Amino acid sequence: MPSFKKAINSQVGRKFMTGITGIGLMLFLIGHLGGNLSIFGSAEAFNIYTDKLMSLGPLLYVIEAGLAFFFLYHTILGVSIWMNKRKARPEGYTEYKSRGGASHQSLASRSMIYTGSIILIFLVLHIIHFKFGADYSTVLEASGKEVRDLRRLVIEEFQKTWIVIGYVAVLGLAILHLSHGFWSAFTSLGMKHGDTSKKIQTIAYAFAIIIMAGFIFIPLYIYFTGGQGSLIAN
Amino acid sequence: MCFRVFVANEKVMSKNFTVHLKYWRQDGPTAKGYFEERTLDTVNEHMSFLEMLDVLNEELQLEGKDPVEFDYDCREGICGSCNLVINGQAHGPKKGTACCQLHMRNYKHGDKITIEPPRAAAFPVIKDLVVDRSAFDRIIEAGGYVSVKTGSAQEANARPIEKETSDIAFDYATCIGCGACVAACPNASASLFTGAKIAHLGLLPQGQVEQSNRVVAMVDQMSAEGFGDCSNYGECEAVCPKEISISAIAEMRKDYVKAMFS
Amino acid sequence: MKLDSKVPEGPLEQKWSQHKKTMKLVAPNNRRKYEVIFVGTGLAGGAGAASLAEMGYKVKAFCIQDSARRAHSIAAQGGINAAKNYPNDGDSIYRLFYDTIKGGDYRSREANVYRLAEVANNIIDQAVAQGVPFAREYSGLLANRSFGGAQVSRTFYARGQTGQQLLIGAYQSMMRQVQEGNIDYYTRHEMLDVVIIDGVARGIITRDLVTGEITRHEADAVVLATGGYGNVFYLSTNAKNSNVTAAWRAHKKGALFANPCFVQVHPTCIPVSGDYQSKLTLMSESLRNDGRVWVPRKKGDDRHPNDIPDAERYYYLEERYPSFGNLVPRDVASRNAKIVCDDGLGVGETGLAVYLDFRDAIKRDGEDTVRAKYGNLFDMYENIAGENPYKQPMRIFPAVHYTMGGLWVDYNLMTNIPGLFAAGEANFSDHGANRLGASALMQGLSDGYFVLPATIGNYLADVKPGTRYGTDHEAFDEAAKKAQDDIDKLLSIKGKRTIIDFHRSLGKIVWDKIGIQRSKEGLESAIKEIQALREEFWKDVYVPGDKNNYNKYLEFAFRVADFFELAELMAKDALDREESCGCHLREEFQTEDGEALRNDEDFSYVSAWEYKGVNGKLDTELHKEPLEFEFVELKQRSYK
């Protein structure tokens, strides 16, 4: 039995952990999208949701720390895999062509490090943007509690053309990351190559597109309706 | 009663065509390599790719030049000696075919053909297109065997093995150790080669006993040799002359995780 | 020189077990003090190196390729025999023994062959334990098939890759010993000489094929498991690096070379397409089970084969051998293909091929059935020949496949030089004048796993442990210098003809005149032609590159130089053997209807040749080991 440290740093262990962290991040995305979509619910739904989160208190910190750890770990692994490849092939080919067929080389799979890095940069900006953005507040009708009005912030921010363009562009690129990542994570965790794996690849495309379409819908809708659309109750 | 074997009659000659070759030259492991170009007019559709290189080498020698070194032995796609990267594809364009079995009928008059050695830090160039693949031997040495002493085996039929399992194990066992998987992998990973051996032995009852130690030792050795990680590109399966499935890599990972808990 | 085969006394069935009981042993703690060199790590060498290392001997193993896994054994397709009698069709050790003796046309030693049949079963056990994935039935038990005309199903197989799987098994066992430090493993090393001190083999000289360095290795015993010499024909089914150099150099140091003219030709190979052809690809003989062999009746009929009506097709095997038809043995099928082509009836662009037609099988059983049986062979054919065998007949032609001849060894697999052993295809031991399908793998592994480990111990028990002369001994100096000088000489010629060109010309002579069919006249002229060409070779060959670098053409150069000498010996051996036997036909010795005529009265012996030098011509002395048959009755073959 290998020591845990050795195992986790082995090629298999590292890849296994990219998969685990990747799946963790995907689960976060599902949750985050769910939460974000509550902006289309009743006028207060979104703020109630964010407030609920805040009221988790220390637990929220634990969750956030976990999330940060996942992002960080995933990033470190991704970057180290990429650096390793440069060590393993110092001199490249003058000509290189995929054989196609069984190959899973695609724009998506070959650009993981780039799409990943862009997501990372986005993330930093995104957190500055919203978590540490303008601190509006509002009073919840039902409970009369004073809470942070993130809804307003989001709706305001997504009126700005350059922000919407930025978000849409990044979220579009994230489709690439997920469409390979979803399939790849299963493979990293031991999925065999065959019919199931082909289905998983189809599901991966669907998943990537649906999740990201969900995210993209928010800024676009708000932008084009000027925050007054019928889906957004006032 | 003379018996002709070596014939090149007109009918055969008339089908000759021309290709433009660009191939890697490197005098030794530490020497700087470069490309050399040459046009070959006497290519025939029945020639194998390596026979085409033989013809090139005959020409070079007749001009007093050094022939291009490349590795081969069986020329039947089974020994795994040959491993050229042809126009950017390990073993060339044909699915499930080693480059010694690739025939020139897959090319046409005027084609440009670039030939490079497999490129990986773990496969240093020896000369021209010949590389040192002893890293593969060391991966097998680390655990790619069943520890059975000669003479200590039990009766062969004492332990039946489900046909289906045995057939799958066979699929993995067909690896010829050519290294095309490494050559084609964008990460220069040896995961398919290593996984194929781990999967072959791990599926059979004879190999299961040592599987935990085997998988850990072989995976360790693979990294120690300087091969890259596997990012699930699957290019290795696409170029593998035996079309070994990347399920082998999945088996390797599964068994590694099992080993952690054993 | 008296040839002592050292066959133990006693009844046939007990010779080996009795011998094992009485052979001397080396105590386990003493084994580490002995070093054994294995030159060659194919089935025979790989199995032997692994087994001796497991026992505790210090082993050094050498091979030409960059890994032991690439030895020529890897290419064997069909299978491996053993008399397990799993199918319960009446097989037994005796029957396997009998079939092998008979298949070899009564030119092998009974005792050796019996031992081979006896240990074959252990090989299967061993291979299965190593994880060799032999074909299995749905019951989970091992499957067998019948092969090469045998009347029982005794062939174990792993799809069309039996040799590969067996070799990988032996290779893996070997690598385990490398890891344990019991084997020093030298790849890309070629043996150039054996070192003999006081008449005993004490080491070898090798060339590092990457750096060109000539190195010396001392040991207490040397095993040559360097494979066959089929490449003397230039074109053969052998791998390109197969050669006679190790065996030949040992021969030049005094080891006798036995039966060099016994070469097997395989009838179903993909034909030659042109001058550039570098090797011939074998297709499984099983194709003859359903394919019908024919040529057009009319000379120069260049219609598409599908347009030639049945009445104008000459199904020559069916006509000449009504009872066996297309299933006549390898040599008969090969010879007849040659005869029809000599008569100008050959087909294809070169006229050197006959048709193997599946039209009727496809009509009878349907394309799917045929595909299920032969799909991968058909695909292979289509890939190489560029024609679809479902739509038109295959073209096939015979090709050199296996060499029964080799270094002379006694029952213990030791050559006449003490301490020098030979195993696998490199020795002459078990196949007589012809080898049955699926029995070369059996022999290589039997030699390596079961015979050598016992007999080398027996030999070493008489060698004082720790005897060392040092690699600076004058015998090493001399051999190393000779090896270097030969290389320097080749490189200095800088002539105008390439090595391959010479080899091709040599091959043509050997194929034409020392091939399937021979005559006194042809053999005599072959000897002259070989001598002349050899002289030209040493004057006009161009060897490129330098000696201190990887240089494959330099390797070829010295191998071809050795083939030149071997070829002459083959011709002399063929000339001496005034009978038609096993794989070859001497034109002067045939029955009225053109069948082989064996002469047991005068030629029941092993020809063991002693080397006396080359000086324009090859000087030799022939020693004969008479073959006595106590347990089987000699019968003339008939396939009519």
Ligand SMILES: Cc1cc2nc3c(=O)[nH]c(=O)nc-3n(C[C@H](O)[C@H](O)[C@H](O)COP(=O)(O)OP(=O)(O)OC[C@H]3O[C@@H](n4cnc5c(N)ncnc54)[C@H](O)[C@@H]3O)c2cc1C
């Ligand atoms: C296409 C084909 C199909 C066949 N199919 C079958 C079959 O189905 N069944 C069957 O029983 N037989 C078959 N045979 C025959 C069988 O494969 C061989 O006879 C057998 O494998 C020989 O094994 P070996 O160990 O003696 O030698 P090889 O496997 O030839 O090994 C020779 C070794 O010697 C080394 N070597 C050679 N010269 C030197 C040197 N000078 N210095 C250092 N090392 C050297 C090589 O590197 C290699 O390691 C087939 C043969 C061919 C060609």
Ligand code: HEM
């Ligand atoms: C929400 C954010 C992210 C999600 C959902 C996500 C998801 C995934 C998934 C599922 C995989 C496949 C894992 C595997 O192959 O086993 C993956 C791979 C990868 N991710 Fe991410 N990822 C995210 C962010 C990032 C970030 C920030 C980076 C930073 C650089 C990154 C870099 C990579 C790289 C390089 C790979 C490929 C790893 C390899 O080559 O083996 N990802 N990602």
Ligand code: HEM
């Ligand atoms: C249109 C799309 C998106 C909207 C409207 C949105 C909205 C928000 C808001 C409002 C917050 C602040 C929550 C708080 O402080 O409680 C937040 C935080 C966050 N968002 Fe997004 N987000 C979007 C897309 C994304 C994407 C694609 C990612 C991942 C790559 C992401 C990752 C995060 C993270 C990690 C946090 C910090 C969570 C925390 O610290 O609790 N978001 N997002």
Ligand code: SF4
């Ligand atoms: S896995 Fe395939 S490509 Fe890789 S070494 Fe084995 S046969 Fe070659």
Ligand code: F3S
């Ligand atoms: S191509 Fe490389 S990334 Fe993995 S799946 Fe194959 S080893």
Ligand code: FES
């Ligand atoms: S030369 Fe043997 S596989 Fe290509």
